[in-house]
Amino acid sequence: MKINPITCAVLAALAVTRVSYADGTAQPAATAQPASTSQPAQPDKAGDKSANKANSSQASMLGVVTVTAQRTAEDMQDVPITLQAFTATTLQQQNIVSFNDLIKYLPNVTFAANGPGQGNIYMRGLSTGFLGNQSSASIAPFPNVAVYLDDQSMQFPARNLDIYMADMERVEVLEGPQGTLFGGGAEAGAVRYITNKPDLYKVSGNAEAGIGTTEGGSSNNSAHVVLNLPIIPGKLAVRGVIYNERQGGYIDNVPSTFTRRPTDGGGAMAPYVAAGGTPVANNYSVAQSSWNPVTYQGGRLSVAYQINDNWNALISESYQDLDARGQSSIYPIGADGQALGTNQINAFVPAWNKDRFSNTAWTLNGQVGDLSLVYTGGYTNRHISEQQDYTNYSRSAGGMYYSCTGTSAGLSSAGKPICYSPVGYWNDRVASTHETHELRLSTPDDYRLRAIGGLYYENFNIDDHMNFDYRTIPSCTPQNLTSALAGGAPCVANAMSSPGVMLPDGTAFGEVERRGYKQEAAFGSLSYDIIPDVLTVTGGTRYYHYSEWQTGTEFWTASNQVNVPNGTYLGNDAVMNYHTTYHGFKSRANVEWHITPDVMVYYTFSQGFRPGGFNRTTGAVAKLNGQAQYQKPISYAPDTLTNNEIGFKTTFFNDRLLLNGSLYDMRWDNVQMQFFNPLVLGNTTFAVNGPNYKVDGMELQWHARLTDGLSLIGSGSLNHAKQTNSPCLVDNIPKSPNYNQCIIQTGAAAAVTSFANPFGVIGSTPAFSPRSQVNMRLRYDWTFGDGYKAFWQFGANYTGSMYNQPATYPSGAGVTDITTVELRYLQAGYTTFDASVGLAKDAWNVSLYGTNLGNSHASVFTSSAEFIKSEVPIRPRVVGVKFGYKF
Incomplete structure (x- = not known):
């Protein structure tokens, strides 16, 4: 495991909290105890509540979960936001190892993904659609x-x-804007993975291994080992984990041909078919069953050091290698128009997504007088390599441009009509670094007036090399060029990204670019107990300053490359050298009223935002009678979210019933939207700031101990999101006839067509915004015989229907000749079922589990991103067994 040199310059530490889990058991402190003073430390509110519950009947209690959602340790029931926390026990009980597993238990959260590590998380329906992964970096x-x-x-x-x-240790899911404490990326919410820290006093560890089967696919296996070692008891300890899991593939890449059609290229292919120059491609060399296996491999090593009674330190190194083979999508209709079976696809090139990261993290934690000080930092290095099939692009309006020559072919309109192979793909190589530093000071938790403040610095860099490899017209090698100049078939010179940088043969379009930002921020929050332990008010704000950039080149293949020697630079690229800054404040305020020690109601006002960005080029598009009406902007601004939320958090019947609920009203303004409409708005995606949305909803969480061994746990949401204004795409080119007016028509004089407002209309529904979601599980634990412990559990999850794109995007229903990546599909609602049963004695345990027992094939992301209708299905039924040992 490689440790980044930056760690040599810093110490690391973590103040440790005592966590009581949902099964009612208190877990030992993870590392050094909180820094003590000359006087006995006063327990925090979570500690008080845990201690009180410890004096009650353990069998009847739901337990306490301590979280740090507000940058201080407190009982989840005292946090005035909609929050879910999944403890280590819950993660193990529900067989949760990835976000795809977790999302089943998250109402109001959706996930648009093309596969592992290839998606966007959305909360409360705050989405404007997802276009796929090509060029996403x-x-x-x-x-x-x-x-x-x-x-x-x-x-x-x-x-x-x-x-x-x-x-x-746990996973926290915070809904609603968290801009004050977590910054620009937490506009709609945050997902926080909290790792276990070294225990300074106890040698401990555990190991688990599992095997399983996937319905219609290949087998699964997994293993992980955890070891905690106090090197100097009470002073120095290390903790390590290593893991390996292989999830078997279940999608079959079935053999198929790809035959050009007269309708290809918007009907322009007809003469090529008649001329007999249309080749037929096949995928026989890459067709295989279960071609999408996924492997996770990695580990983490942490070192904790108790410097003295007041200071402790932690340093941690994490590494993970994700290898996802094939594609996670399927095609209902194949490459030649044939109906495909369940979980089948026609892909013509090898495909993969390899995603590797290392993270070095450090924390120093201690006391400065009565103040607690935490300095934490991290450095993440991430590398991605992905390749996906793009053959279906050759059926689009522009596809013939890069694979055919002759009359009306695009690159060369002279000579005999010839079409070369339609097979194409895209290849993306991404490297990124992410450095963060944060310094926080806070007053003691038992002060009536409490304060927390801090400084934050972030440096985020992305380096992207994206190649679209669908040019199959022969390149202008010396031999091909000589033949072309002598009257033979035309050739096309290889693309150049800048003088002296020639792209690989076959690369038609792409970018070599860097983007990123630096952020400096300062934040603070004050809490005051108007009536101690009863009524508390809190207010806080964050000042942020972003310096954002995007540099590099976008390159393309054009007609001036026909019959020109390879290596000739013709200026077919656009240089990006964009920079901007912006700053502002985002704030929050809340009131908590503990009507009784077990009943709390709250009101929260909070604001969030996310950074803006740049477009690759600024071409003039949307032509009317040959004259452009719109100049794509260089950049787009941040969008913002304002949340008003009221809620309650309660426990009843001696902590046998937990019931939490919230109602919220959110205003999402100046929303960032992306467009890709090759026939009208140009052949590259660009983003602008567009409409506003209003989101109203409610969420409910419950946990009931029905008997001493039987529990019912669940959560659900109702969400209503709609567009509240209807801006238009305004003609922004001076001297054009309709300057400063809404664009309503495009096209040539003989074929003028109406132009639908791409921003949508008032009342329309955003993408990935199901009206309802609910999950529920029933679990029974009991003991018998000589110390045996057993359990069974059953769970169900429902997600309502949703669209993949905003309401004004063209419908994909019944469309077979796809010319855009933005078709709108309705993703049907679905229900899945899970169950498990297990037995444990002493240090050993074994469990049998099944997921998606109904074998649903519902799509979680339907798209036309590859110029064919694709669906990402739920993983089919999995049945497995796990064996564990702990000491």
Whole structure:
């Protein structure tokens, strides 16, 4: 495991909290105890509540979960926001190892994904659609849901880091804007992965191994080992985990041909078919069953050091290698129009997504007088390599441009009509670094007036090399060029990204670019107990300053490359050298009223935002009678979210029933939207700021101990999101006839067509915004015989129907000749069922589990991103067994 040199310059530490889990058991402190003073430490509110519950009947209690959602340790029931926390026990009981597993238990959270590590998380329906993964590192807006590994930001445009959940203390899911404490990436909420820390006093560990079967696919296997060693008891300890899991493939890449049609290229292919120059491609060399296996491999090593009674330190190194083979999508209709079976696809090139990251994190924690001080930092290095099939692009309006020559062919309109192979693909290589530093000071938790404040610095860099490899017209090698100039078939010179940088043969379009930002921020929050333990008010704000950039080149293949020697630079690229800054304040305030010690109601006002971004080029598009009406902008601004929320958090019947609920009203303004309409708005995606949305909803969480061994746990949401204004795409080119007016028509004089407002209309529904979601599980634990412990559990999850794109995008229903990546599909609602049963004695345990027992094939992401209708199905039924040992 490689440790980054930056760690040599810093210490690391973590103040440890005592956590009581939902099964009613109190877990030992993870590392050094909180720094003590000359006087006995006063227990915090969570500690008081845990101690009180410890004096009650353990069998009847639901337990206490301590979280740090507000940068201080407190009982989840005292946090005035909608929050879910999954403890290590819950993660293990529900067989949760990835976000795809977790989302089943998250109402109001959806996930648009092309596979592991290739998606966006959305909360409360705050989405404007997902276009897919090609060029996402370059063009996708920054996410509006933050992902954190401990205190390190892991956000990434359209590629949320898929963290394998081995040896986790808990996972926290915070809904609603968290801009004050967690910054620009947490506009709609945050997902926080909290790892287990070294125990300074106890040698401990555990191991688990499992095997399983996938319906219609190949087998699964997994293993992980955890070891905690006090090197100097009470002073120095290390903790390590290693893991390996292989999830068998279940999608079959079935043999198929790809035959050009007269309708290809908008009907322009007809003469080529008649001329007999149309080749037929096949995928026989890559066709295989179960071609999408996924492997997670990685580990984490943490070292904790108790410097003295007041100071402790922690340093941690994490590494993960994700290898997803094939594609996670299926095609209902195959490459030649044939109906495909369940979980089948026609792909013509090898495909993969390899995603590797390392993270070094450090924390120093101690006391400065009565104040608690925490300094934490992290450095993440991430590398992605992905390749996906793009053959179906050759059926689009522009596809013939790069694979055919002759009359009306695009690149060369002279000579005999010839079409070369339609097979194409895209290849993306991404490297990124993410450095964060945060310094926090806070007053003691038992002060009537409490304060927390801090400084934050972030440096985020992305380096993207994206190649679209669908040019199959022969390149202008010396031999091909000589033949072409002598009257033979035309050739096309290889693309150049800048003088002296020639792209590989076959690369038609792409970018070599860098983007990122630096952020400096300062934040503070004050809480005052108007009536101690009864009525508390809190207010806080965050000042942020972003310096954002995007540099590099976008390159393309044009007609001036026909019959020109390879290596000739013709200026077919656009240089990006964009920079901007913006700053502002985002605030929050709340009131908590503890009507009784077990009943709390609250009101919360909070604001969030996400960074803006740049477009690759600024071409003039939307032509009317030959004259452009719109100049694509260089940049787009941040969008913002304002949340008003009221809620309650309660326990009843001697802590046998937990019932939490919230009502919210959110206003999402100046929303970032992306467009890709090759026939009208140009052949590259661009983003602008568009409409506003209003989101109203409610959420309910419950946990009931029905008997001493039987529990009913669940949550649900109702969400209503709609557009509240209807801006238009305004003619912004001076001297054009309709300057400063809404664009309503495009096209030539003989074929003028209406132009639908791409921003949508008032009242329309955003993408990935199901009206309802609910999950529920029933669990029974009992003991028998000589110390045997057993359990069974059954769970169900329902997600309502939702669209993949905003309401004004063209419908994909019944469309067979696909010319855009933005078709709108309705993703049907679905229900899945899970169950498990297990037995434990002493240090050993074994469990049998099944997921998606009904074998649903519902799509979680339907798209036309590859110029064919594709669906990402739920993983089929999995049945497995796990064996564990702990000491």
